[in-house]
Amino acid sequence: MIKSSPLPTGVTVPVRDEERKVSNGGVQEGLVSIGLNAWYGRLLAIRNINIHFEPKHVTAIIGPSGCGKSTLIRCFNRLHETVPGARVSGQVLLDGKDIYSPGTDPVQLRRRIGMVFQRPNPFPTMSIFDNVATGIKLNGGMKGSRLAEIVERSLRHAALWDEVKDKLRNTGTDLSGGQQQRLCIARALAVEPEVLLMDEPCSALDPIATMKIEDLIRSLRETYMIVIVTHNMQQAARVSDFTGFMLAAEDRAGELIEFGPTPQMFTNPKDKRTEDYITGRFG
Amino acid sequence: MRGDAVFPAVTFLAALAIIALMLLIVYQMTIVALPSLERFGAGFLTGTTWDAVTEEFGALPAIFGTIVTSLLALLIAVPLSIGAAIFLTELAPSPVGNVVSFLVELLAAIPSVVYGIWGLFVLVPLVRDPLQRVLGDYLGFLPLFQGPRFGVGVLSAGIILAIMILPLVTATTRDIIRMVPSTQKEAMLALGATKWETIWRAVLPYGRSGIVGAIILGLGRALGETMAVTMVIGNAFKISPSLFAPGQTMASQIASEFAEATSDLYISALIEIGLVLLGISLLVNIMARLLVWRATRGVGGRLKT
Ligand SMILES: Nc1ncnc2c1ncn2[C@@H]1O[C@H](COP(=O)(O)OP(=O)(O)OP(=O)(O)O)[C@@H](O)[C@H]1O
Ligand SMILES: [Mg+2]
Numbered sequence: 001m002i003k004s005s006p007l008p009t010g011v012t013v014p015v016r017d018e019e020r021k022v023s024n025g026g027v028q029e030g031l032v033s034i035g036l037n038a039w040y041g042r043l044l045a046i047r048n049i050n051i052h053f054e055p056k057h058v059t060a061i062i063g064p065s066g067c068g069k070s071t072l073i074r075c076f077n078r079l080h081e082t083v084p085g086a087r088v089s090g091q092v093l094l095d096g097k098d099i100y101s102p103g104t105d106p107v108q109l110r111r112r113i114g115m116v117f118q119r120p121n122p123f124p125t126m127s128i129f130d131n132v133a134t135g136i137k138l139n140g141g142m143k144g145s146r147l148a149e150i151v152e153r154s155l156r157h158a159a160l161w162d163e164v165k166d167k168l169r170n171t172g173t174d175l176s177g178g179q180q181q182r183l184c185i186a187r188a189l190a191v192e193p194e195v196l197l198m199d200e201p202c203s204a205l206d207p208i209a210t211m212k213i214e215d216l217i218r219s220l221r222e223t224y225m226i227v228i229v230t231h232n233m234q235q236a237a238r239v240s241d242f243t244g245f246m247l248a249a250e251d252r253a254g255e256l257i258e259f260g261p262t263p264q265m266f267t268n269p270k271d272k273r274t275e276d277y278i279t280g281r282f283g
Numbered sequence: 284m285r286g287d288a289v290f291p292a293v294t295f296l297a298a299l300a301i302i303a304l305m306l307l308i309v310y311q312m313t314i315v316a317l318p319s320l321e322r323f324g325a326g327f328l329t330g331t332t333w334d335a336v337t338e339e340f341g342a343l344p345a346i347f348g349t350i351v352t353s354l355l356a357l358l359i360a361v362p363l364s365i366g367a368a369i370f371l372t373e374l375a376p377s378p379v380g381n382v383v384s385f386l387v388e389l390l391a392a393i394p395s396v397v398y399g400i401w402g403l404f405v406l407v408p409l410v411r412d413p414l415q416r417v418l419g420d421y422l423g424f425l426p427l428f429q430g431p432r433f434g435v436g437v438l439s440a441g442i443i444l445a446i447m448i449l450p451l452v453t454a455t456t457r458d459i460i461r462m463v464p465s466t467q468k469e470a471m472l473a474l475g476a477t478k479w480e481t482i483w484r485a486v487l488p489y490g491r492s493g494i495v496g497a498i499i500l501g502l503g504r505a506l507g508e509t510m511a512v513t514m515v516i517g518n519a520f521k522i523s524p525s526l527f528a529p530g531q532t533m534a535s536q537i538a539s540e541f542a543e544a545t546s547d548l549y550i551s552a553l554i555e556i557g558l559v560l561l562g563i564s565l566l567v568n569i570m571a572r573l574l575v576w577r578a579t580r581g582v583g584g585r586l587k588t
Binding site: 079084109115119121122124125139184191 | 377464466467468469470471472473474475476477480484485488489491
């Protein structure tokens with residue numbers, strides 16, 4: 001499905017596994033964007049974003065409202081282009097292969113890159129079980145007991161199993177907001193994506209539900225590559241390994257101002273604007 | 284500030300007047316229908332004879348015809364309407380969608396009698412041949428498709444009703460689908476659903492109660508539609524299992540016989556059919572409006588925020 005394409009360094013993939021381990025020069029593992037721009041109609045929402053997310057790491061994207069954080073992560077699962085009039089240019093490489101190459105099927109891609117949205121959005125006409133099973137059913141379905149196994153595993157993974165195991169047949173909208181959000185996380189995990197994109201997953205939640213989701217992110221870090229957009233800088237500091245700071249330029253186009261290991265970003269930012277933003281918030 | 288007090292009062296009176304008018308109509312119809320009500324009682328609904336000479340009146344064939352033509356209309360119109368609504372909202376590029384939407388709504392503005400004329404001169408010949416010929420030749424072993432192939436009859440009435448309710452059901456379904464939040468669609472897309480799977484598994488289920496409402500709204504329209512049906516149904520007072528047979532609906536019965544109704548009891552019986560029709564239509568419409576209203580206000584989705 002996904003064709004290989006020349007890398008910026010000029011080296012072409014695929015490289016055999018042993019070679020990759022040794023050199024690692026050809027293929028950058030993880031998710032990489034190169035010169036990424038995205039528009040809504042004529043509005044340029046993000047400009048020339050170059051960023052690198054590594055497997056088994058959590059990367060936080062912070063920045064003021066409207067700077068293009070959501071737009072950026074929606075480019076990584078090609079959801080941006082489903083908005084009427086929206087457009088993308090530049091490259092996004094997943095394990096070295098351009099997800100915007102003509103041979104890439106966005107439907108297949110989205111099965112590898114899961115997403116959790118700002119507001120919990122379970123399917124209201126489906127049971128809790130079916131909410132989690134939906135993605136698997138889309139993938140061609142499977143037999144009952146195996147399906148039940150995966151649903152249970154996903155719900156356990158999302159730290160929701162104990163709260164819902166006796167009411168899997170109830171509708172997902174009967175749950176509290178925090179539970180709904182964990183249900184949405186379980187739904188995304190059920191298809192075993194490689195990457196999990198989370199767009200302010202805690203913004204509609206109380207502190208306790210937020211804590212649970214943060215614990216969850218820390219435990220998911222073992223398995224997944226996670227990108228989390230957040231307004232809450234303590235949260236970024238608590239859960240992430242790397243942090244990217246975005247800011248809208250004069251013309252409203254969002255730019256990546258600084259990117260680095262989280263401790264460094266918060267204690268010793270290189271850019272004045274990052275420092276202003278971080279210290280401004282911390283008072 | 285006085286206007287603030289006067290305006291609600293005036294609108295309240297207007298609303299009251301509408302309810303009063305409604306009650307008045309029912310009251311007066313009941314008065315006129317009284318002789319028939321007294322004479323036939325509940326047997327009116329189950330009687331199958333309709334004879335002006337012996338003054339024997341029963342409404343069952345008309346009720347039967349109404350139900351059969353309306354259901355036939357739904358059978359044809361519902362898949363088309365839902366398909367068209369999906370096309371208009373989810374698939375068509377927006378200029379195309381807007382133009383087609385406009386045309387669909389224009390269909391609703393065509394007077395019933397025009398549909399009737401068109402039905403009589405264009406539809407009925409086409410129903411006779413090829414439709415009845417093909418159905419009769421290949422599916423003629425079913426009682427549904429037996430008997431003489433006149434063209435005029437229950438089948439033609441069902442088809443013309445389907446065409447007439449199409450705009451209403453399409454436009455209402457389209458509005459329901461537009462109300463489905465994009466977060467629902469995106470949730471499904473993000474799981475790796477195709478566009479079609481997204482419509483089928485997220486959009487339609489989310490809007491289902493509203494869509495059912497749209498269908499019942501169409502049913503309400505079909506039940507009471509008069510002119511076009513009267514012109515193509517053949518006006519025969521009998522219950523036949525065949526869709527090819529001529530028939531009668533409650534509305535067409537009243538329309539085709541009112542002018543020639545001479546005796547008081549005859550008129551009374553026709554009015555009683557009108558009352559039955561009014562009752563059924565009211566029930567169906569109230570149900571439909573409630574469903575559509577619930578759905579477009581977002582209650583149908585039952586999402587907690
Ligand atoms: N569907 C849309 N159509 C047109 N413009 C949009 C759309 N969505 C976002 N925008 C614009 O794109 C820019 C970036 O929006 P985006 O939602 O990515 O910001 P954000 O950083 O996620 O903000 P927030 O923190 O408030 O969620 C904003 O100027 C916004 O007005
Ligand atoms: Mg956002």
